[in-house]
Amino acid sequence: MKLAVLATLLGSAAAFAPAPTGGRVASSAVSESKADLESLAADLNPAVKFFDPLNLAEAEFWGTSNEATIGFLREAEVKHGRVAMFAFVGYIVHANGITWPWAMTLAGDPFPKVSSAPEAWDAIPEAGRWQIMLAVGALEMWREAKSGTHYMKGGKIGYYPPFESKKLPPLYGPIPRKDIAVMDDATKARRLNIELNNGRLAQLGIFGFLCEQTIPGSVPLLSGVVPPYSGEVMAPLDSSIFGIEKLLPALN
Secondary structure: HHHHHHHHHHHHHHOOOOOOOOOOOOOHOOOOOHHHHHHHHHOOOOOOHHHHHHHHHHHHHOOOOOOHHHHHHHHHHHHHHHHHHHHHHHHHHHHHHOOOOOOOOOOOOOOOOOOHHHHHHHOOOOOHOOOOHHHHHHHHHHHHHHOOOOOOOOOOOOOOOOOOOOOOHEEEEEEEEHHHOOOOOOHHHHHHHHHHHHHHHHHHHHHHHHHHOOOOOOOOHHHOOOOOOOOOEEEEEEOOOOOHHHEEEEEE
């Protein structure tokens, strides 16, 4: 069910991104140069404007061009922003003890009633965690394989291709939106900028929650609001597939 909801929302979000074309689009559309990024930054945040202390806008990752690198970074920001928005809302939902009314597992185990999202993740059986991660990986593979021109080669940033309705139930397709169908390009661009800003804020928000939980007092505004967490937020599985946990005693 969670995967169905996620796929539906991804399809709906993709409606704001025009379908990619076979040829190279204009640089202003994909923000493939530093000048484009500076212009976009002024639209997104007139107060801060362009901020690049690591000089990533001039980098060339993996021996590619600067344009390809900017395409990769722009796509990464959109993805991280979308995931962070899901995470921020999900954290609040779990913190308030809201769960699905049905069983979580085939064995009949209920969804855990916890006080924070990290605790909820820890309560999921490891097999369930693998299912979630593999499902996310499948969604990522679909985006990479079905989006036409790649975002590192001039493709549309943030585009997610709809699922083939002939092979999947209608629930997995994009939500039809009449307002998007008639929306002009300027409105779509403005709303995409809103999505970017919301994604940036959500990234700060979710890490604020996690920092306060793992380092009490690190975020004064959240002191006493979120409970402490003694687990490892950067370890999604109980045991690493690389056996790294065996090295931790030696490192400590």
